[in-house]
Amino acid sequence: MRAQLDDLRLFAALPTAHLVLDADLVIRQVNPAYLRLVGLRAVDLIGRRAFDALPPGQQALDEDGVPHLLRSFEQVLATREPHTLPAQRYRVLDLHTGRTVERWCSTTTVPVLDDAGEVELLLQQVEEVTDCAHDRQARPPHHRSEQQWQARALSAETELSTRAHEARAARESERTRARELAALATATVRVASAEDVTELVEVLLEHGLAALGAHGGAVAVREADVVRLAISASLGQQARVRWDQLPPDSRVPAVVSAISGRRILLPNPAASLAYDHEHGPAPSMAEVMSTTGCPAWAVLPLARGGATLGSLVVAWSQAQTFTPAALEVLDAFAAQCAQALARIQVRQEQQDEAAETSKLAETLQRSLLSEPARPGGLQIVTRYRPAARRAQVGGDWYDSFVTSTGTTTLVVGDVVGHDREAAAAMGQVRNLLRGVAYTLPAPPAQVLTLLDRALRGLDVGALATAVLVTIERVSTEQVSAQRFSVEQHRAQQAAGTHLLRWSNAGHPPPLLIHPEGVTEVLSTEAELLLGFEPDAHRRDHEVLVRPGSTLLLYTDGLIERRHASIDDGLGWLVRTAATLAAATPADLCDELLDLVVDDAEDDIVLLALRT
Structure with a gap:
């Protein structure tokens, strides 16, 4: 015989019945002696919860209808100390006769602790004492002779002593090989x-x-x-x-x-x-x-x-x-x-399905995110960065084009959802908006209203946020003191002044960065998302911008953080943009994306325009 016995053979050779469970009471290993005792096969037990493999109806119950064995397991898990359950009656299958028979067993459950001192496994020894239990039940009435009674008692005590000696020997063997058995049980858990x-x-x-x-x-x-x-x-x-x-x-x-x-x-x-x-x-x-x-x-x-x-x-x-x-x-x-x-x-x-979903959605998005328009006197830069979590590709988009009347139009939006359906809906919304804005010489609020009606009429069934912006150059004669404050009117008395007009459908507000580094959040009263109510009232807003000003449009992935509010994210953007006021639009976008690369959990779209 080899000097070193391997763990599995030792476990299999133990004469007493043993069972290994994890902390969730899922059976991880049994030895042949246990299988013979309960009349089951290993495949019937391994990988199943103990009380699914051994139904409560086959076990002794306490006054609350809970198996005594479960109470024993719970005590060991709670105290991290071994527990011995006195003999209990069980109903098991006799493999020789095929009939259900009564068995009396005593169990001892020992916890196996991990490096942190938590219970990782339970090692249980089961000792059958059916013969002793039957012997007790068959004790003679008091009127039988004292000699017969003493003989039976002596026989029972002798048998109990023999069984106790065998149990002590088995437990001694278990203690000397406890580390090997723990290693075997750990192997089972690690494989899983x-x-x-x-x-x-x-x-x-x-x-x-x-x-x-x-x-x-x-x-x-x-x-x-x-x-x-x-x-x-x-x-x-x-x-x-x-x-x-x-x-x-x-x-x-x-x-x-x-x-x-x-x-x-x-x-x-x-x-x-x-x-x-x-x-x-x-x-x-x-x-x-x-x-x-x-x-x-x-x-x-x-x-x-x-x-x-x-x-x-x-x-x-x-x-x-x-x-x-x-x-x-x-x-x-x-x-x-x-x-x-x-x-x-x-x-x-x-994982393969999620990666394929992400790849298809991202491909669709990129195919729809065309190169920005290049109108005279304006620099337009766009960026799209998908979420780091590949399954979370959604419906963010940007667009910029010159309408049939020569007006430069910008839009950034986000269709609700994070899947292929959201990306497909984004394509429909984007193309409808582009068609309406290009064809009809209307201000942004009216364009969004017409888009809302088209979404309802064509049964697109998408919800989306969007901010739509038009920008056009105006002369000093066109700047009316009646439309703007005196201070703003005086500030715009320079060549290259532009009129920026926008409407916001539930989207994060645009950010205007003035040439000297002052940042201005173009906040407006909240208005409904697209797709809720086609006749919702929408408003236009206007601001004059000087040469060298930068307008930043973005989706919420830039300012959303798991443990911070949107207001916190917007405050961060305002402060950061102020420090980047002198950067080119391209550098501004790239710097912002680099700063959030480790925290962003959603797609990010950026559109920066400089007059």
Whole structure:
């Protein structure tokens, strides 16, 4: 016998029944003695909550209708101390007769703590005392002879003493191997938390395969037209390159098991050569043994929900004897790997779908965000940056164009939502607005009203915020003191004065940066989003701007933060823009985006105009 017993074989060889659960009372491992006791298979238990696998109706209940066993688990979780539950009656299946029988068992549950001192696992020992319980129930009435009573009592005490001695010996063995058992249970938990197939193999090698006494292993995963193998480094780089992927008709045991769903055991070189003779020489197990240096192999299907996902390959550097107890452990470990692989594949599918959704939405957005107009006397710069979280692409847009009457028109908007539907709706809203504004020589408020009616009439069904701006040069003679304050009128007595007119449908307010660095938020009374009420009253607002002034339009991704209000974000923008007043419009936009690159959780659109 080898000097060092591996954890799984020790666990399987224990004469007393043992069960390992995590802190959520999900069964992570059982040994054969426990399976014989409860009349179930490992696949019936592993991965299930304890009280789903063992219904309350089969257990003793307290006065509140709660299983005594659950009370024991709760006490251990709360106190982090072992707890022994006296003998309780259970109803289990007798594997020999197929009938439900009565069993009396006493349980001791021991917590396994993590590095932080929290309960990570529960290790439970179950001791059957059915014979003793029946003996007590069969004690003779008082009128029987004292001699008979003493004889029965002595017999019962002797049996109890023998059982107590066996239990003490088992517990002593458990204490000497507690660290090994904890390592085994930890391996099971870590396999369940692997993030991808590569990490799954790494965890298998570091914890699971080591607990099996194995030299190395692999996980084979079925795909559409190929079987991919993630092979542990311990089997050699040549093996990882030679068999990283194989066709589904390959006769390599890993592929055969992954396709057929059957277990393949090759305990020694003779069995491997016999496999070659039966299945053909290419690629041969002789080559596999020569490349990896491993003469013994166990290949187990990874099945979940009635489907075979792949196979688990375990390799030993010495010949093996696959006893029923060892196979029970291998099957249980494969069940854990299958559960982890299924979870990895589901998450990968979700990530792929989210990435594809994001890519399609971003492509649609960029196709609609055309180059800005270049009217004389005006600089217009635009920027679009999608959210860092790839699944959160939405309906932000910008546009700038010259209308049929020669008026420069700017717009920034945001369709409500973060998905492909929002991006598609954005395209409809943008194109409708462009068509209405280009065709009809109307002020911004009227254009937004007409857009609202078109959205309703065409059943677009989108909600959006937007700010629509027109800008045109005016002469000093056109600047009327009746329309503007005397101070503003005097300030605009210079060539290059422009009249800026805008209407805001529920969007963050524009920011005007004067040449000397003073920033002005063009706040107005709040008005409805587009898509709510087509006949909503909308207003135009006007301001005169001097040469060298910069107008900044933006979407809320620039000023929204998870732990701050919109007002806080707007205050930050006002202060920051003041320090960047001398920057070119392009540098202004790039600096702002760089400052929020780590905090922005939504798409950002910027449009900067300088007169």
